[in-house]
Amino acid sequence: MYQFPSMRSHITDDILFIAAEDLPTYKKTGSVVRNTYFWALKAIAAYTPYEKDWEFDPEVWVALKRMLLSFTESGYLGLRETTLEFPTDTEIPDSLRAVATWE
16 A cells, blocks of 8 residues: 655644644745645644644544545645644544544
């Protein structure tokens, strides 16, 4: 099975963290789709420190899943940009299972 790099994620104290290096970036002259994706993720995140992991509360995990599925189905973004990757010893929450995998 082909392994693609994804958005490295982990859950600590019921907060979902997505690795800063794997988050979309905003570019003033960049792709409209990628910039929209950046702002959509930022809008539902609980905390988005500069160059640090972004945090997502459990209350938005269903919205996050729907958003990731929508951007995936659009065909403009690849699976790497729309799949959460968890450590193998992590139980993936039901609300994120459709958009998540293990390392």
